[in-house]
Amino acid sequence: MNCCDDVFETSLHYASPAHGGWGVLKTGQLIPESYHLFVSPAACGRHGALAARLENRNRTVSYYHLTEQSIVSGDYEKEIPAAVELLLGRLTKQGRRPRVFSVFVSCIDDLLGTDLDALTDELSSSWPDIRFISCHMNPTTTDTGVPPAVNIQTKIYSVLEPAAEHDEGVNLIGNLQAIRPDCELFPLLKSMGAEEVRHISDYKRFDDYQAMARSRLSLVLAPPGKLSAQQMEKRLGIPFLMALTAFRPETITRTYRQIAEDLGAECPELEEMEAKARDALRQTAEALDGRSVIVDGEAITRPFELARTLLENGFSVHSVYEQKLLPSDRQDFEWLREHHPRISIRQTLHPKETVSDPEAEDCIAIGYSAGYLSGAKHVVDIGGQNGLYGYRGVCTLMELIRAAAAEETDMRRLLEDAVLVI
Amino acid sequence: MKNLWISLPAYAPDYSGICSALFDLGGISVLHDASGCTGNYTGYDEPRWFGSSAKVFCSGLREIDAVMGNDEKLLDNVIKAGSLFPPSIYAVIGSPVPMVIGSDMRGIARELEARTGVPSFGFPANGLRLYDRGISDALCALIRRFARPAASVIPRGVNLLGTNPLDLGAGENAADLEKALRDRGFTVVGRMMMGASLGEVAALSGAEVNLAVTVSGLEAAKLLKESFGTPYVVGMPMAGCEDVFSALEAALRDGECRVIRDDAADGVLIVGEQVCANSLRRAIINRAPGLGVTVVAMTAFEDCLAGKGDRAVPEEEQLLDLLESGRFHTLIGDPVFGDILPEKMRLIPLPHPALSSKLYWDQVPHFLGTTLTELVEDVVNG
Numbered sequence: 001m002n003c004c005d006d007v008f009e010t011s012l013h014y015a016s017p018a019h020g021g022w023g024v025l026k027t028g029q030l031i032p033e034s035y036h037l038f039v040s041p042a043a044c045g046r047h048g049a050l051a052a053r054l055e056n057r058n059r060t061v062s063y064y065h066l067t068e069q070s071i072v073s074g075d076y077e078k079e080i081p082a083a084v085e086l087l088l089g090r091l092t093k094q095g096r097r098p099r100v101f102s103v104f105v106s107c108i109d110d111l112l113g114t115d116l117d118a119l120t121d122e123l124s125s126s127w128p129d130i131r132f133i134s135c136h137m138n139p140t141t142t143d144t145g146v147p148p149a150v151n152i153q154t155k156i157y158s159v160l161e162p163a164a165e166h167d168e169g170v171n172l173i174g175n176l177q178a179i180r181p182d183c184e185l186f187p188l189l190k191s192m193g194a195e196e197v198r199h200i201s202d203y204k205r206f207d208d209y210q211a212m213a214r215s216r217l218s219l220v221l222a223p224p225g226k227l228s229a230q231q232m233e234k235r236l237g238i239p240f241l242m243a244l245t246a247f248r249p250e251t252i253t254r255t256y257r258q259i260a261e262d263l264g265a266e267c268p269e270l271e272e273m274e275a276k277a278r279d280a281l282r283q284t285a286e287a288l289d290g291r292s293v294i295v296d297g298e299a300i301t302r303p304f305e306l307a308r309t310l311l312e313n314g315f316s317v318h319s320v321y322e323q324k325l326l327p328s329d330r331q332d333f334e335w336l337r338e339h340h341p342r343i344s345i346r347q348t349l350h351p352k353e354t355v356s357d358p359e360a361e362d363c364i365a366i367g368y369s370a371g372y373l374s375g376a377k378h379v380v381d382i383g384g385q386n387g388l389y390g391y392r393g394v395c396t397l398m399e400l401i402r403a404a405a406a407e408e409t410d411m412r413r414l415l416e417d418a419v420l421v422i
Numbered sequence: 423m424k425n426l427w428i429s430l431p432a433y434a435p436d437y438s439g440i441c442s443a444l445f446d447l448g449g450i451s452v453l454h455d456a457s458g459c460t461g462n463y464t465g466y467d468e469p470r471w472f473g474s475s476a477k478v479f480c481s482g483l484r485e486i487d488a489v490m491g492n493d494e495k496l497l498d499n500v501i502k503a504g505s506l507f508p509p510s511i512y513a514v515i516g517s518p519v520p521m522v523i524g525s526d527m528r529g530i531a532r533e534l535e536a537r538t539g540v541p542s543f544g545f546p547a548n549g550l551r552l553y554d555r556g557i558s559d560a561l562c563a564l565i566r567r568f569a570r571p572a573a574s575v576i577p578r579g580v581n582l583l584g585t586n587p588l589d590l591g592a593g594e595n596a597a598d599l600e601k602a603l604r605d606r607g608f609t610v611v612g613r614m615m616m617g618a619s620l621g622e623v624a625a626l627s628g629a630e631v632n633l634a635v636t637v638s639g640l641e642a643a644k645l646l647k648e649s650f651g652t653p654y655v656v657g658m659p660m661a662g663c664e665d666v667f668s669a670l671e672a673a674l675r676d677g678e679c680r681v682i683r684d685d686a687a688d689g690v691l692i693v694g695e696q697v698c699a700n701s702l703r704r705a706i707i708n709r710a711p712g713l714g715v716t717v718v719a720m721t722a723f724e725d726c727l728a729g730k731g732d733r734a735v736p737e738e739e740q741l742l743d744l745l746e747s748g749r750f751h752t753l754i755g756d757p758v759f760g761d762i763l764p765e766k767m768r769l770i771p772l773p774h775p776a777l778s779s780k781l782y783w784d785q786v787p788h789f790l791g792t793t794l795t796e797l798v799e800d801v802v803n804g
Contacts, residue, residue: 012452012479012499015464017472041518042427043435043549047462050431050779053758063427068550070425071522083426090428107456108518110485139456140485140519349482351503354475412472416780422461 008324013349018372018411020420021298021384023048024137024152027176028102029057031156033206035091035098036061036135039080039114040106044137051421060098062087066108077114084123088130099206100131100159107138131159139422146227153228156200160213162236169215170194170263171238174225175245177201177385183392184273188256192265217262219243221389222301223328244328245301245389247309247397249277252390270391277391278313284398285314288405294360294374296367297322298348299382304332306366309394311340318363319344321370348373364405366397368418372411379409383418427738429761433721434588434776435459437515437547438467439556439638441478442586443564443615445470449511450477452500454525456484459517459549466779467553469592477507481514488523493530500534510620512542513560521548541567553588553776554695554722557638561614562645564623571650572628579629580608580670581646583654584639585616588776589695591786598790599635602659606667614642631655631673633666637696637722647679656727657682658698661705661794686731687714690801693741693755694774695719696727698789702754702772703729705794710802718744721776738762752801757782770800 025048028036038045042065052058064083070076080103091097101123105114116134123132135155141147146154153174170189172179178201179185189197196211203209218229218240229240241262243255253270260267293315297303307320320343325333336343346353353373364378365371371379380400382388388397437453441463444451453460460480464471468478481496500512512534516527531544543563547556561583580603585596596616603610611629612622626646632654634643643654653673657666657680669680683700684707692699692715699717706715716731720741723734735741745753746764753759757771758778773782787793 010482010495010499012503013457013460013482014479015457015460017464020461020465041435041549042432043437043459043462044518046432046435046779047458047466050466050781053431053778053781058429062429063432065425065427065432066550067425068548076425079423079425083423086423086426087428106458106518108522111488111519111522137458138485139458140483140488142456143484143486349480351477351479352506354477354507415472420465422457422465 007345008347011347011350014351014353015349015422016353016369016372017415018368018420019298019348020422022176023051023421024135024148025052025061025104026055026057026421027152027156028104028135029060030176030200031100031159031206032203032209033098034060034100034102035087036102036104037080037083037087038063038104038106039066039076040104040137041066041108044106047421048137051419054419071108071112074112077119080119081123081126088127098130100133102133102135102155104135104137107140109136110138110140133158149224150227153224154231157212157228157232160232160236161210163210163214165214166216166237167195167214168193169196169198169211171212171215171218172197172199172221173218173229173232173240174220174222175199175385175387177387179221179389180387180392180396183389185390188268189259191268192260192263194263213238217241219259221245223326245393247306247394248312249274249391249394251305252277252394256390273391277394280395280398281309281313284401287402288315288364290316291405292316292318292363293401294318294363294365294370294376295320296348296365296370298369298384299367299380299386301384302326302329302332304329304336307343308332308335311336317343318360319346319374321346321348321367321373323348346373364401366401368415368420371409372415377408378404379411379414380404381414383420423739424737430738430758431777434467434553435462435547435549436551436553436556436559437517437545437549438463439553439586439588440513440515440545440547440560442468442553442588443557443560444511444513445476445478446615446618447510447620449513450479450500450503450507450509451513451515452479452481452496453515453517454481454483454496454520454527455517456482456519467588469587469775469780469783477503477509479503483519488519491523493525496530497533497537501538504538504540509540512538512540513545514542515545516547518549521546521550543567552721554636554638557584557586557615558641561639561642565626565642565645565649568620568623569626569646569649570624572625574628575630576609576611576628577630578608578674579611581612581614581626581629581632582610583614583632583634583642584636584697585613586636586638587616589636589638589698589774590616590789591773591775591783593786593788595786595789598788599659602662602790608670614639627652631670633657633670635697637724637727640724640727653677653679655680655682656697658701658789660698660701660789661798662790663701663705663708665704665708666701681727683727683729684715685729686716688716688749689714690716690752690754691744691750692717693720693735693753693759694772695721695776696723700727700729702794705798706801709798713802716750752804754797754801770797772797
């Protein structure tokens with residue numbers, strides 16, 4: 001029996017109103033000057049289309065609806081070039097001719113076996129000025145080595161072309177939302193010789209985005225970016241370092257020292273920043289005065305690492321919500337089980353979560369699912385893409401916790417504003 | 423181009439309609455999908471989801487289960503969930519992947535019922551059809567399974583067929599309708615499906631007349647006519663249109679079925695759910711008899727409900743052609759149609775949650791109330 005089997009069991013999934021994140025379309029839309037065509041049953045594109053409207057991203061996506069007849073005959077493959085031609089004609093007239101055009105397929109394509117390579121080759125030969133790629137929205141692969149969140153990241157970096165030479169730039173990979181600009185990561189990297197810190201969201205123009213191919217190092221800040229970084233190392237010659245978001249100050253310090261080593265630079269003085277982060281943790285724990293915190297794996301990539309940080313710094317932790325343990329969080333999960341076995345670990349999607357726990361009402365939940373499922377009246381407004389990193393990330397999270405503790409959350413409003421997609 | 427939707431989102435799919443119809447019954451509904459289909463329903467097609475304890479779950483279908491045809495995992499997990507919350511019924515609902523691999527949803531339901539003794543339904547939904555078809559299938563399945571001949575008929579008893587939040591919103595429209603009927607001396611026997619219970623389904627034959635307020639209720643009305651001889655009226659009292667109530671009175675008198683519909687003419691175009699759109703047209707024509715109004719539907723379109731000149735427009739391109747034909751000066755329809763509206767045409771917004779979901783579902787007006795009366799005045803006064 002695996003050590004996690006008693007905690008993480010197989011079950012039906014409950015999709016609460018708080019469950020979800022960016023979705024693959026929004027991630028694909030990070031590619032500057034890109035356009036996207038979904039080729040799928042009508043249903044598959046609906047939630048992405050509506051979320052795109054809610055966030056004014058709907059002008060760069062269209063849909064080709066498969067029918068029973070076209071699925072059986074396979075004739076949709078012949079129709080796609082005509083659809084692309086029509087779309088490109090319109091976009092060109094509107095002065096919006098894309099530089100990258102993606103054809104998205106959904107779960108059933110893994111069974112239909114559309115020859116996407118042949119399709120993109122054909123499209124590329126018809127429109128050589130445009131880069132055609134295929135993308136997958138196939139959550140049936142969630143348990144495989146390349147789940148959708150990982151696969152789509154490989155696609156957004158696949159349009160970077162090998163650079164003639166590398167510069168002193170550093171890429172940030174894995175996080176889809178930019179790290180908050182007040183983070184010490186930026187001045188620290190600069191002091192380590194990184195002349196430019198690059199993230200995909202920095203670029204509006206496709207040509208400018210190519211600067212990421214010139215970087216000398218990629219830092220992987222979130223696990224879904226690891227495969228992309230590996231591919232970029234192989235294809236673009238950019239080495240990478242796993243520098244995952246962490247909240248334990250000593251881990252943050254260790255990560256910065258490792259970055260400095262990889263860059264061949266001396267690591268700047270970190271003690272003062274580390275002390276500030278520790279102070280923020282201690283002061284927040286004192287301010288909460290015993291009120292408990294709930295940690296959400298949909299908001300915090302490694303929730304057991306954060307739970308451990310909080311417990312080591314005087315917080316009371318009520319529970320941790322996580323659907324499936326990430327390998328990079330296993331050590332802290334095991335620490336938690338050993339040192340705090342009474343802390344409740346709940347699976348976010350488990351059917352029993354349809355019943356909330358009234359004991360949690362006075363807690364402060366860090367994340368939407370933890371807030372909704374527990375019934376906590378105080379919820380920290382962060383989703384899985386929150387831009388928190390480093391010592392400053394710790395301080396910001398502590399500020400957000402104190403703010404959430406001070407007033408009750410309008411959960412419905414919070415979720416409406418969050419625009420979540422499964 | 424056929425099948426190409428450049429600007430509009432897709433309408434809610436069949437599986438969302440089924441889940442929506444079963445929402446109030448205290449059962450366990452399981453969408454056999456990986457996650458995204460359930461996400462469509464829970465995130466975008468169910469305005470009642472927030473704060474609800476309805477047991478609608480995703481099977482968490484994975485590639486290996488699909489390839490191996492592993493239905494045992496689904497059955498085990500459903501039964502495990504049922505042990506946590508003993509359900510009134512089970513429903514297992516298909517999606518695109520089960521369609522492609524040929525999952526026998528009805529067979530899985532039979533197996534489920536054999537193992538648990540709980541009435542179980544299998545729906546071969548596939549995400550290619552629309553919500554209205556799903557609701558209709560669910561209503562008919564429930565009627566076939568649970569409706570029984572009544573010992574006696576309730577005088578002026580009426581069943582509401584086809585009430586659903588994807589057409590009516592989750593606000594007060596279903597309740598307004600019940601009240602309007604009670605105010606006119608009717609007794610509401612069964613509500614299919616907003617506010618429904620299995621007890622109400624069993625008692626449907628006790629009504630003297632059925633009222634199908636959306637296309638989703640039409641097949642159920644026909645089935646109840648065939649099974650119990652109950653006549654039906656198809657209409658929704660939009661803007662308080664009394665013609666629907668008059669039709670009910672007439673059906674009570676002569677046992678004949680009636681449909682609220684009129685012939686189409688150029689001028690005003692209504693794009694929406696066919697029954698509600700027909701009744702809105704009637705309200706407009708009653709107020710301004712000379713005004714031309716055409717009804718088209720991008721969702722289910724039944725010839726037996728259509729006026730001469732009405733038509734189905736299942737494609738975005740067809741709607742675009744119609745809007746650009748120059749035949750209409752005003753469009754009544756969902757606000758998202760604003761994206762494809764010709765410059766000279768006027769849009770009177772009437773949100774349709776089956777299309778625009780949470781973008782506008784809080785703005786669905788009271789169909790029987792003053793908001794819609796004002797909308798009619800706005801149309802008439804141009």
